[in-house]
Amino acid sequence: MQNKLHLSAERVAYARRLAEKIAEPVARFIDGHSSMTVERATLRLAGADGANPDGVPVPNLVVDQVRAADPSFLEDGVLLRYVNALVKSGSTVAELNAKIAAGFDVSSLPLGERAAIERKAAELVDRAAERIRGNRERREAKRSEWAGKNNDPLLYLIVATGNIYEDVKQATAAAEQGADVIAVIRTTAQSLLDYVPYGATTEGFGGTYATQENFRIMRAALDEVAERQKRYILLTNYASGLCMPEIAAMGALERLDMMLNDSMYGILFRDINMYRTFVDQKFSRMINAYAGIIINTGEDNYLTTSDAYEKAYTVLASQLLNERFGFQAGLPPKLLGLGHAFEMDPTIRNGFLYELAQAQMAREIFPEHPLKYMPPTKFMSGDIFKGLAMNTMFNFVSKATNQGIHLLGMLTEAIHTPFMMDRFLAVDNAKYVMNNMEGFADDVEFKKGGVVMTRAREVLDQTIAFLEEVGGMGLFDAIERGLFAEVKRPKDGGKGLEGLIKKGPTYWNPFEERLERELGISGAKGGN
Amino acid sequence: MQNKLHLSAERVAYARRLAEKIAEPVARFIDGHSSMTVERATLRLAGADGANPDGVPVPNLVVDQVRAADPSFLEDGVLLRYVNALVKSGSTVAELNAKIAAGFDVSSLPLGERAAIERKAAELVDRAAERIRGNRERREAKRSEWAGKNNDPLLYLIVATGNIYEDVKQATAAAEQGADVIAVIRTTAQSLLDYVPYGATTEGFGGTYATQENFRIMRAALDEVAERQKRYILLTNYASGLCMPEIAAMGALERLDMMLNDSMYGILFRDINMYRTFVDQKFSRMINAYAGIIINTGEDNYLTTSDAYEKAYTVLASQLLNERFGFQAGLPPKLLGLGHAFEMDPTIRNGFLYELAQAQMAREIFPEHPLKYMPPTKFMSGDIFKGLAMNTMFNFVSKATNQGIHLLGMLTEAIHTPFMMDRFLAVDNAKYVMNNMEGFADDVEFKKGGVVMTRAREVLDQTIAFLEEVGGMGLFDAIERGLFAEVKRPKDGGKGLEGLIKKGPTYWNPFEERLERELGISGAKGGN
Amino acid sequence: MRVVRPYGDTLDDGKVQLSFTLPVPDGAKGREAARKLVLSWGFKDCEVTHSHPLSADFSFYVAYGKTEASIDYDSVVADEAESDGSMDMDGVNAFIREHIGRKVVIVGACTGFDAHTVGIDAIMNMKGYNHHYGLERYPMVEAYNLGAQVPNEKLIEFAAKVKADAILVSQVVTQKDVHLRNLAELVELLEARGERRKYVLVAGGPRIGNKLAVELGYDVGFGKGSYADHVASFVVRKMVERQRS
């Protein structure tokens, strides 16, 4: 990666150290805890699936049963009881799931021989690991078979009909039009559900439920169009909200390729409890890391509520924290799709140069990361013609700074979820612009002391000052005091705190252990 | 002006010398000749105006009478007979015009005392010079009163309803929307009329007749909106075709601010005889120069018929020739709005960089000239959304290279002459883009040996080779052999040759003399 | 009666630009279908200037049509909760002091699962929006902003608790008409409790028009480009109007 901004390498390293320092105590907290959804994710990896007639998913039934039997049981990890039931009943995973869905309570069985349970668990871990590895290999094989066929940056389009079967039509058309990545937007408020709905769904608002069946349906459809197009089509969903790790698990099992996943988004933008979120995000990221799933972080959200010029540094600060939390969870740089967005007020003089500076800075500070770049949304209006022009400038900046994952802006952003023709116009525009100025990034340099260089240095300085402030008080307090995104989140406030679990001294989670070993990351062993 | 391309100053100077050498023999030819329209323009400056009941303008009546009386009379210059008639009849200019329109033949009067004629002529010359100088001063006063209020580059919009009164509405709205320059497009084929229609007109195809009355109507309307807006609105028309100098004269008298005016456009794109064109263009330019009217040359036309990437050098070659012919006519660089256009195939990889190279090259080679930059037209299609994106890129290049006169592209270019809303969208887009990347030109440098620099050097090299070839055979032959714009024009072919006049040894044109003296250019005295 | 038609570049030329998708393959037949469709909408002429496949079964069209349809402009009644005639912050406070004589209590929320707080914040937060201070800054207003994702029941209870004079509801997500359901539910709940007339009920959001809001049983609706002063002006005037009637 070219170095055009001449940012001080020491200052950048210092900023990284600050982020590391900030994340360190959080890591210690995380390692002592699990959560309801971490446990459910573990169950899902083991094969727990299905739902009861009321639609309560099997993983939720199991966790609820175990907790109801004795809340302290969860401190051992829920898997123990599930595998025990498997061993005891001698049934297959599918059979057991069906029984649970029909009302069977795994905690009703006394614990059997530990060695047998561990053997059975090892088998389940192997099976899951194999399936996920298989998915990963399939993806890698196809991507190398069709290497060079994807656009650079990857063109990312959303579908949001609320109905998975309509989504499939829209997604297929989008892929045919040239999209590389399809994101199925989730229905409004799924992030606040403390369970993942089951089965294919046709009713969502502003998006479609993330369910394992929906993942499967879309995956199959995209694989089909990919074969026709000879271009790998990446599938994206949201490992975010109250079920981060479960969705990550589902994605790993169904070969999703990207996941929206942020270490603090839920806290700040969904009012989910901070402890819960930090715990959940780590396990979700370990699963993503193992599955080779690129995470897309949510820095763009800071800019929809705060001013993009004034608060540009919050983006860089969050990128550094997301990176650090990602490293803690075993995510290598190439799976860290750190986010940012083209959200400055279009009336700002030289706004384009500031956007260029921000995007180039992200590129240089995170050289191996497949940066995710979001289009203008906040200043889009009912004037579709102005919107198209803004998207054109955005497409320009993205290519000019070698972004990795390019979310296409819609000219109707302020009006409705994308029409099929809106998507087409977006792809067509991006392809035109990016081909037309393709060599720009290589050809152009910035003047020393000019607007771009100065701006990048300023934002870096502001970021460092900000991280110093956060580091001074610690991340939990900083969030509580409203340093991020201008919202204050009390430590014990927000949704989902009741789902936090303190790991007991005998906490047992062979999936977690396997992931830690394979990812080569530090242990989550024991409580603190 | 920044030097970013590091073009060799010697090569540029050499190219200029080649153009000078090519134009030199043409200048000698020009100086020995006048033409019907040069004579008519002289009459117009003297005050000849009006038309007979058939619509034949007074200047045409006079020239036709004099030629009919004795073709050789024209070799003396037609003014002699017109002024003689004034002196002899003792009538005012207006009275004489009315008589001529009613059928009176100036050549019916014997020539009177030379001194009296010369005195009367001097009076007429003074009066015209004063009026034109007054216009010039008024323009300069207003532009300095409202300095800084115009956009940079000047935003140039066309109106083309065919009806001067509708044009006024469109032009007023355009000025209110932010246009700095209004060009009234001429009706199809006016350039092939060997006279200028008289009076206000309401019927044109694809444009409105250029008449002195139409000029006056539009000038008044624009002055009015300018007073409201506190921004000088420049008025443009076409000193082009078979009546170049007459229209220049009309423009000088009615305070036009810009004129489309090219030394070879008529030859190549309108099949007007080359000798005629060269003679006409010089006198038209002398008038423009004296009136402080910026000429806009027509290099863009090369790119509508030839490929803009392949034939980019024809643009630079023509700019150099237009510059040289301009200097010969006393136009200083600041009145030389040399033309070029953003006409590359939008599917060309790096097309944007090539356009940037071309525009920047023009900027550096012609640092003081108010370059006129034309939008994409040829590759515009019925897809208005793609068109808008292309215009966005064009607006970008223009500002990025400090162009002077920016013709706004219309998203409906391939569909219809502009609707009022099309113009608005164009202004809005340009203002957004240019404000958003305003500092780009200052902030960005090009990589040594990169695409932009290499391209500029290549085009300069091709231009030099081309000019060497043209110089080798002479401009007349080069045109005849089809070296320009891929069309062959025989020396004695094309329209208007019959209107060429060889100046006699006693050729007399006190307007020409006055212009030469005031502009400090070399004499057109006598025949060759 | 003043006849008004679309204008391209000549009065009454009736020119209109359209674009749309058809669920048919691209090609001559698709273009003709597109043209005929436009003609069926009362256009006299239509030229399809562009078509492009979106997939094997869908195609996109750009068209220009010429209509002779017109509207009697004089008979058009604008029905937007307009800025016209609204007071500024100081005006509102003076009005309250004079006509109400106590602080006006206003509760606002973004209801249902809608998480778009920027709009309601623009109206309520201290700092306001576009150089218009928000209601929290008004000395004579006591403003409570409950934020996002607030269930209607909770909003009603809170309003009752603080004895609110006005309730402001923001709805931004409109897909599948989810906003209509949320907005209607609030009115139903209030009516069921017999409390509808206790409050000045205000709906807002970028796709909310005054007409729509009134139809749904609100006193007023505010769309794009509304500011706290518009809302406050309406609320306090409405309160006084009710007192009087």
Added chain:
Amino acid sequence: MRVVRPYGDTLDDGKVQLSFTLPVPDGAKGREAARKLVLSWGFKDCEVTHSHPLSADFSFYVAYGKTEASIDYDSVVADEAESDGSMDMDGVNAFIREHIGRKVVIVGACTGFDAHTVGIDAIMNMKGYNHHYGLERYPMVEAYNLGAQVPNEKLIEFAAKVKADAILVSQVVTQKDVHLRNLAELVELLEARGERRKYVLVAGGPRIGNKLAVELGYDVGFGKGSYADHVASFVVRKMVERQRS
């Protein structure tokens, strides 16, 4: 019968984008007028998403409408001089050798004051257009391109002189329907001379449709995206058809 409606993101949702100008000031009343106008075109719903003043008396609108109007796709008859079934250059030459047995003479021009030669050049010039050679390159065609601004009389005389089989006319400028007059005049002149049936008469240009051309008395019309091979195929087939009838 296959019912087809515009498609936004759901079958039959009927979504259409529109933009236009009204000769009224911008504001709430203008927006309402715009909305009503759209509704008057048979739209069920309309949202004016944007309005902007163009001057004191004119304003611009962007709107989205929802229509229930539909078209019976099966009944649509595409009427474009289609590329489908046209021969390539070699095919045309073979066809001429076999069915006509002599060189076919084709004269082309851009008539009236129209100076847009690029289109007719694309069809006729040696080098052709978009990888389709022009008629001058066809061994079995003798092509004369008279260029721009050719009066109809001159074109007819020339065609008679070289015993042309086909006359190609290009018209690009359409403002105030100047092309209709030019095109009609040629047919009238030919008919007056009793020579209309002597030629295959072809009109072309970006705004020329086959229907329009046929209405005006031409054998065919070619619009955007036509190439020499389409034209040549049509001409030679038409010649043979006439011989037979």
